[in-house]
Amino acid sequence: MEPRHQSKTKLLDATVRLVRTKGYAATRIDDVCAEAGVTKGSFFHHFKSKEDLALSALSYWEENAVALFASAPYHEIADPLERLLAYVDFRKAILQGDLPEFTCLVGTIVQETYRTHPEMSAACERNLVTHGRPLEVEIEAAIEAYGVTGDWTAESLSWHIQSVIQGSFILAKAKGGASVAVDSLDHLRRYLELLFSGGRTVR
DSSP: OOOOOHHHHHHHHHHHHHHHHHOTTTOOHHHHHHHHTOOHHHHHHHOSSHHHHHHHHHHHHHHHHHHHHHTOGGGGOSSHHHHHHHHHHHHHHTOOSSHHHHSOHHHHHHHHHTTTOHHHHHHHHHHHHHHHHHHHHHHHHHHHHHTOOOSOOHHHHHHHHHHHHHHHHHHHHHHTSSHHHHHHHHHHHHHHHHHTGGGOOOO
16 A cells, blocks of 8 residues: 555544544535645645545545554454453443544444435445454354354344444433443443353344
8 A cells, every 4th residue: 555645644634533523514624624734725636525535534544443453452362252342341441532532433424424425325334344344253253152042143243233332422422421332331241241141042
């Protein structure tokens, strides 16, 4: 991959910060340029439009998220269920700072654009799928190791985990802080422990 131009990186970082803070609709090109400290000419050198910028920001977010989770310490745990639970613990540990610092760019954008910008909505789905596939692998390993069966799949549980996480961000925004999201992840952890307990069929 070729190194990204510094001004383009500044614009992408500014977009991530502003959209997480203000939302997609309220974020203007002028705001992004001011936040990035670059000219509008520089913006249009790199991006054709605000939507083009948002699509690039989603790819940039995915690239950074893949790197963050690939290097997370839970991968070092041998037991697959403990590894899955440690993933939840890791998600809880990064609920730090102000709301825009820990809530999700993808969730913020898709809530605003799912009907009006189909290409952006598809990019958001790709982000979520990219994050969910490694979780499916962990869940499959836990299913095999613990002999749990039921009328559910690793894929459906992976989506449920993401639903809880994304929903916790919405609640955090509504409540004005991370504590409700922390509680949601604690409940998710307990649910997973129960789901895999005893090698029995769980419905």
